[in-house]
Amino acid sequence: MQQPIHVIGGGLAGTEAAWQIAAAGIPVVLHEMRPQRFGGAHHTSHLAELVCSNSFGAMASDRASGLLHEELRRLGSIVIAKADEHQVPAGGALAVDRGQFSEDLTNTLAQHPLIELRRGEIPAIPLGVVVIASGPLTSPELAEDLRRFTGMEYLSFFDAASPIIVGESINRDIAFMASRYDKGEAAYLNCPMNKEQYIRFREELCKAEQTELKDFDREKVKFFEACLPIEELALRGEDTMRYGPLKPVGLSDTRTGERSYAVIQLRQEDKQGKLWNMVGFQTNLRWGEQKRIFQMIPGLENAEFVRLGVMHRNTFINAPQLMHQTLQFKEHPNILAAGQIIGTEGYTAASAGGWLAGTNAARVALGKQPVTLPITTMMGALFEFISTASPKHFQPMPPNFGILPDLGVKIKGKPERYGKYRDRSLQDLENWKHLL
Numbered sequence: 518m519q520q521p522i523h524v525i526g527g528g529l530a531g532t533e534a535a536w537q538i539a540a541a542g543i544p545v546v547l548h549e550m551r552p553q554r555f556g557g558a559h560h561t562s563h564l565a566e567l568v569c570s571n572s573f574g575a576m577a578s579d580r581a582s583g584l585l586h587e588e589l590r591r592l593g594s595i596v597i598a599k600a601d602e603h604q605v606p607a608g609g610a611l612a613v614d615r616g617q618f619s620e621d622l623t624n625t626l627a628q629h630p631l632i633e634l635r636r637g638e639i640p641a642i643p644l645g646v647v648v649i650a651s652g653p654l655t656s657p658e659l660a661e662d663l664r665r666f667t668g669m670e671y672l673s674f675f676d677a678a679s680p681i682i683v684g685e686s687i688n689r690d691i692a693f694m695a696s697r698y699d700k701g702e703a704a705y706l707n708c709p710m711n712k713e714q715y716i717r718f719r720e721e722l723c724k725a726e727q728t729e730l731k732d733f734d735r736e737k738v739k740f741f742e743a744c745l746p747i748e749e750l751a752l753r754g755e756d757t758m759r760y761g762p763l764k765p766v767g768l769s770d771t772r773t774g775e776r777s778y779a780v781i782q783l784r785q786e787d788k789q790g791k792l793w794n795m796v797g798f799q800t801n802l803r804w805g806e807q808k809r810i811f812q813m814i815p816g817l818e819n820a821e822f823v824r825l826g827v828m829h830r831n832t833f834i835n836a837p838q839l840m841h842q843t844l845q846f847k848e849h850p851n852i853l854a855a856g857q858i859i860g861t862e863g864y865t866a867a868s869a870g871g872w873l874a875g876t877n878a879a880r881v882a883l884g885k886q887p888v889t890l891p892i893t894t895m896m897g898a899l900f901e902f903i904s905t906a907s908p909k910h911f912q913p914m915p916p917n918f919g920i921l922p923d924l925g926v927k928i929k930g931k932p933e934r935y936g937k938y939r940d941r942s943l944q945d946l947e948n949w950k951h952l953l
């Protein structure tokens with residue numbers, strides 16, 4: 518009788534890993550500590566909860582995220598399949614109804630005869646074949662065990678979540694529906710600002726009170742540069758927000774036909790459009806301050822907030838030093854890890870890592886040779902965090918990492934457009950699949 522593989526953490530990575538292990542015919546125990554214990558960013562007891570935005574990024578297959586979605590689709594990813602099923606309009610991005618998405622994944626995994634969903638915290642790495650997918654907010658006991666196990670201090674950066682607003686409380690006489698450059702359907706609610714309103718709004722953001730963070734030295738804090746708190750953007754310069762989440766380009770006010778000085782976008786959260794999240798408004802402001810200042814935004818004067826922004830310290834291990842490309846620990850090949858605990862930031866990258874770690878955990882258990890990263894953008898997504906989240910901590914990947922170098926792709930910073938490599942990458946994937 519095959520011993521079960523243990524997966525620690527029922528986030529995006531753990532959910533995908535558990536599914537791939539079961540798909541390979543091996544029993545799996547998926548350990549999730551919620552609802553007994555919550556890490557701070559999660560709100561429900563569902564698997565694969567999306568902690569902030571409800572978007573998996575651009576869908577077009579010439580973008581890193583879109584190509585990765587397509588590759589994962591072809592590899593039988595359960596997370597991407599459910600994301601497709603519970604999609605909500607988002608003008609070219611793969612955004613989901615977060616409640617339906619994670620509830621469906623929870624039920625789907627719970628019904629699989631080879632998956633046992635065990636609620637409760639795992640304080641130490643168990644024996645056997647194990648996938649660690651406990652995320653950026655790994656419980657302190659397990660984090661301590663991991664520190665002992667790796668013999669290394671954690672790396673960290675700060676990441677924040679943005680507020681969610683009740684749709685009915687948004688003033689539709691001011692906010693207008695449109696997608697930037699009219700891409701896809703008119704999917705976003707847009708709150709336009711004139712120059713005077715923008716300047717006043719920025720002034721308030723710059724002097725607003727922030728929440729104190731534990732173990733946190735303001736001077737040394739490293740933010741995730743792709744997801745900066747809105748107040749940090751405001752502090753960086755008068756126009757920084759206008760070149761970031763408040764950029765007005767490609768968005769004309771449907772009533773006047775004119776472009777505003779700045780625009781705040783709201784993305785639909787659920788299929789019925791009852792809830793909307795503030796795009797790019799992750800924040801560490803005190804909750805009272807969030808309400809006061811965000812209600813200055815035209816159209817949000819009476820906004821009712823169902824969730825306010827929070828900021829968390831995301832910790833992760835130095836994966837390139839500790840692990841093989843197969844996501845196995847160099848010293849302990851029976852132990853694999855995926856998701857943000859190894860530093861891969863973002864929902865799509867976590868799902869891709871979960872796919873790879875789950876596949877390889879199953880292969881280890883079956884005595885088969887584990888596979889290296891098979892596909893172009895999985896590499897790209899895993900790379901993304903290295904270039905953006907923590908550039909000082911990591912050396913570039915070794916040249917033989919993944920197949921990108923074989924394709925002659927020079928990665929400089931964030932790999933964004935994969936159009937040139939898409940056909941080749943998808944073809945490589947087809948050629949490679951028979952090895953599984």
Ligand SMILES: Cc1cc2nc3c(=O)[nH]c(=O)nc-3n(C[C@H](O)[C@H](O)[C@H](O)COP(=O)(O)OP(=O)(O)OC[C@H]3O[C@@H](n4cnc5c(N)ncnc54)[C@H](O)[C@@H]3O)c2cc1C
Nearest residue numbers: 526528529530550569570639651652656856857863864867
């Ligand atoms: C505040 C914040 C905002 C973010 N915003 C975004 C965003 O907008 N877009 C984006 O793409 N990414 C965002 N991220 C990153 C995103 O959360 C991750 O990339 C993704 O969720 C990682 O998936 P994961 O499976 O590795 O971890 P998680 O989704 O966090 O899952 C880990 C799971 O492990 C469980 N767990 C932890 N310790 C134990 C234990 N000892 N025993 C059992 N279970 C345990 C946790 O309860 C959790 O369910 C954000 C992260 C944070 C913290």
